[in-house]
Amino acid sequence: MDGAQLAQQLINGLTLGSLYGLIAIGYTLVYGILRLINFAHGDVLMVGCYMAWFGAVQFGLPWWAALMGSMLLTALLGVLIDQGAYRPLRRAPRISALITAIGVSFFLENLGLVVFGGRPKAFLRPEVFNQIYQWGSVRVLSLSLWTPIITALILAGLLVVIYRTRLGMAMRALSRDLVTVRLMGIDTNRVVAATFAIGSALAAAGGVLWAMKYPQINPLMGVLPGLKAFVAAVLGGIGNVVGAMIGGLLLGLAEILLVAWLPQLAGYRDALAFVLLIGILLFKPTGIMGEELPE
Amino acid sequence: MKRMLLAAACAVLCASLTTPAPAAEPVTLGVVFPMTGPAAVYGQNGVKGLKLAQQARPTVLGRPVQLVVADNKSDKVEASNAANRVIQKNRVQAIIGCLTSSNSLAAAPVAEQAKVPMLSPWATNPLVTQGKKYVFRICFIDPFQGSVAAKFAWANLKAKTAAVMIDISQDYCVGIAGFFERAFSKLGGKVVLKIQYNTGDQDFSAQLGAIAAAKPDIIYVPGYFTEDALIARQARELGLKQPLLSGDAAQAAELIKIGGPAVEGLYLTTHFDEKGVTTKSGKSFVAAYRKAYNEAPDSVSALSYDSYNALLDAMERAKSLAGAKVAAALAQTKDFPGVTGVLTLVQHNAVKPAVILKVQGGQFVYVATVQP
Numbered sequence: 001m002d003g004a005q006l007a008q009q010l011i012n013g014l015t016l017g018s019l020y021g022l023i024a025i026g027y028t029l030v031y032g033i034l035r036l037i038n039f040a041h042g043d044v045l046m047v048g049c050y051m052a053w054f055g056a057v058q059f060g061l062p063w064w065a066a067l068m069g070s071m072l073l074t075a076l077l078g079v080l081i082d083q084g085a086y087r088p089l090r091r092a093p094r095i096s097a098l099i100t101a102i103g104v105s106f107f108l109e110n111l112g113l114v115v116f117g118g119r120p121k122a123f124l125r126p127e128v129f130n131q132i133y134q135w136g137s138v139r140v141l142s143l144s145l146w147t148p149i150i151t152a153l154i155l156a157g158l159l160v161v162i163y164r165t166r167l168g169m170a171m172r173a174l175s176r177d178l179v180t181v182r183l184m185g186i187d188t189n190r191v192v193a194a195t196f197a198i199g200s201a202l203a204a205a206g207g208v209l210w211a212m213k214y215p216q217i218n219p220l221m222g223v224l225p226g227l228k229a230f231v232a233a234v235l236g237g238i239g240n241v242v243g244a245m246i247g248g249l250l251l252g253l254a255e256i257l258l259v260a261w262l263p264q265l266a267g268y269r270d271a272l273a274f275v276l277l278i279g280i281l282l283f284k285p286t287g288i289m290g291e292e293l294p295e
Numbered sequence: 296m297k298r299m300l301l302a303a304a305c306a307v308l309c310a311s312l313t314t315p316a317p318a319a320e321p322v323t324l325g326v327v328f329p330m331t332g333p334a335a336v337y338g339q340n341g342v343k344g345l346k347l348a349q350q351a352r353p354t355v356l357g358r359p360v361q362l363v364v365a366d367n368k369s370d371k372v373e374a375s376n377a378a379n380r381v382i383q384k385n386r387v388q389a390i391i392g393c394l395t396s397s398n399s400l401a402a403a404p405v406a407e408q409a410k411v412p413m414l415s416p417w418a419t420n421p422l423v424t425q426g427k428k429y430v431f432r433i434c435f436i437d438p439f440q441g442s443v444a445a446k447f448a449w450a451n452l453k454a455k456t457a458a459v460m461i462d463i464s465q466d467y468c469v470g471i472a473g474f475f476e477r478a479f480s481k482l483g484g485k486v487v488l489k490i491q492y493n494t495g496d497q498d499f500s501a502q503l504g505a506i507a508a509a510k511p512d513i514i515y516v517p518g519y520f521t522e523d524a525l526i527a528r529q530a531r532e533l534g535l536k537q538p539l540l541s542g543d544a545a546q547a548a549e550l551i552k553i554g555g556p557a558v559e560g561l562y563l564t565t566h567f568d569e570k571g572v573t574t575k576s577g578k579s580f581v582a583a584y585r586k587a588y589n590e591a592p593d594s595v596s597a598l599s600y601d602s603y604n605a606l607l608d609a610m611e612r613a614k615s616l617a618g619a620k621v622a623a624a625l626a627q628t629k630d631f632p633g634v635t636g637v638l639t640l641v642q643h644n645a646v647k648p649a650v651i652l653k654v655q656g657g658q659f660v661y662v663a664t665v666q667p
Contacts, residue, residue, distance in 0.1 A: 005504060005507070005508050008504055008507075008533070009500075009501060009504045012498075012500035012501060012504060013501075015500075016498050016500070113331045117335075118330060118331035118332060118335030118336075118338075118339070119335055119336050119339065119549065120336075120521050120549055120553065121552075122549070122552040122553040122555075132532060134534070137534070139532065139533055139534045141532050210497075213498075214497035214498065214525055215525075215528070215553060216497070216521055216524065216525060216553045218333075218521075219331075220332065220333075220495075221497075223495075224495055224496075224497070225497075255498075255501065256500065256501040256504075257501075258501075259490075259501030259502055259504075259505060260501055260504055260505065263488065263490050263502070263505040264490075266490045266491045266492060266501070266502050266505070267461075267463045267491030267492065267493065269492075269493075269496075269501070270493060270496075
């Protein structure tokens with residue numbers, strides 16, 4: 001492999017990695033605050049994509065309006081899921097909430113099959129993102145350059161919310177001790193709802209970027225990105241938003257470079273993600289950026 | 296008064312519920328197709344073909360035909376479950392299905408064990424029928440399709456080297472890739488790179504990067520249309536200009552909708568195209584399909600149509616619905632005038648011509664018919 005090919009593969013890896021990272025941020029946000037692994041995150045992403053598809057393709061909205069609309073509607077969906085499925089289980093053992101999350105995931109997938117049908121739909125890629133830049137034999141799609149920038153902006157915005165606002169303060173407090181926070185007179189249900197709204201809107205944003213890159217959407221499209229983002233979140237230290245981004249980038253690069261160096265192992269690309277997951281759980285369960293939690 | 300009205304309403308309701316007893320009990324056929332999941336497009340088109348066939352020929356041996364559609368969710372385990380379900384619960388006389396080779400391989404042992412004849416419209420992997428008494432197919436098999444593709448690549452595309460992308464979760468893809476390689480090497484060509492992926496993958500940049508380094512003359516991607524469309528787009532984005540050659544699983548309108556300009560010039564080998572129709576039944580099928588659904592029929596719908604008729608023919612010839620007799624009659628299917636061509640079953644597989652298509656101007660364009 002010569003330098004240009006390596007550069008090309010590194011760019012491919014960074015693009016894929018920042019998509020994983022963006023989706024993983026939503027995952028990790030909900031976990032950080034509620035200690036709930038929201039396995040429905042990938043399927044919320046799918047619903048977000050369909051919302052954007054309806055906006056852009058059916059109603060002919062410009063892409064940014066479709067994206068905004070989709071983020072709003074998906075945020076609403078996140079709040080509804082929390083109200084309907086997770087809130088009644090707030091005091092139940094954590095495993096009940098986890099199983100409910102898997103149930104919500106299946107529910108959304110099958111609802112998608114009934115409502116949207118099983119046939120995949122073509123997603124649009126706006127002209128801005130469809131330019132191809134070329135340096136020597138290295139070619140980059142403008143979307144691939146925009147994705148890390150958008151991801152970084154979202155990450156920065158999220159950090160501001162978490163560390164500079166009252167809502168963020170409440171979120172951080174909640175992640176320490178839900179019962180005490182409630183005793184202090186904070187409406188915990190509102191804070192949790194806000195967390196789900198932000199997490200789901202991020203899923204929609206990640207999903208739309210994903211669908212622009214791989215322009216095909218179907219009701220089961222969220223499964224694999226969801227699982228990969230989960231691995232990325234654990235890799236980076238689940239609960240830590242910066243860690244999720246780093247985990248995503250590492251996973252994306254690892255997947256691409258595995259195939260680049262060992263093409264005969266290309267079929268094991270997905271397996272690599274899960275081998276990494278097992279490895280990190282065995283040797284450093286708190287992940288790269290994770291803090292040691294007291295028992 | 297109120298009570299009387301209620302009684303009257305009840306009487307009307309009861310009368311409408313008790314339809315007159317049917318003259319004869321229906322003949323039930325189980326349709327085990329992927330109605331959801333990655334192969335949903337094929338399943339839904341197949342059912343369109345079957346419905347048309349049922350309208351044209353609603354009875355067999357003087358009894359009405361009933362179709363029971365069971366979704367196999369494009370999944371191997373579900374395929375075997377669905378076959379079991381239609382046999383045990385719906386007591387079907389025969390099964391039409393499955394469509395993909397992987398699903399058919401999972402369902403075939405169930406039908407074989409229950410001694411229920413099973414006829415697959417579209418499963419091209421040779422192993423599906425091998426060593427089975429009750430399992431048949433109405434399509435050609437992949438050693439033939441692979442060699443047609445290899446000859447086309449060698450003679451028409453003037454390719455000396457090829458890279459092959461293989462979907463390792465599909466028995467069809469693994470099989471046909473091997474047959475292509477064998478035939479291509481025999482002609483003097485060389486497969487310089489074989490690289491794998493899985494159904495449902497969306498990012499192929501790493502695989503395509505490796506292909507770019509290998510610099511083949513053509514890329515053979517005998518995968519499903521969803522992955523083929525994404526592969527084509529990413530290949531063009533990465534600056535790969537080689538012709539793409541695919542197989543029958545790429546023939547779906549969604550290939551072009553998703554692939555857009557990237558799939559222009561893609562060639563594929565398949566079973567059927569309305570412009571290659573030679574038989575009288577084929578022409579009337581195309582007209583009826585266009586009238587009913589306002590779109591061109593594809594291979595799966597045509598093959599499903601043929602499966603229905605070939606199965607009913609066998610029942611008529613057997614003059615019985617007993618599994619063993621229908622299977623024996625199916626095995627003797629000879630010169631059957633199907634819409635996909637005149638076909639004869641040899642060792643449970645159809646021997647019939649293949650069609651080569653090309654994507655041009657956002658449409659599938661007929662290129663040639665290759666005789667076996």
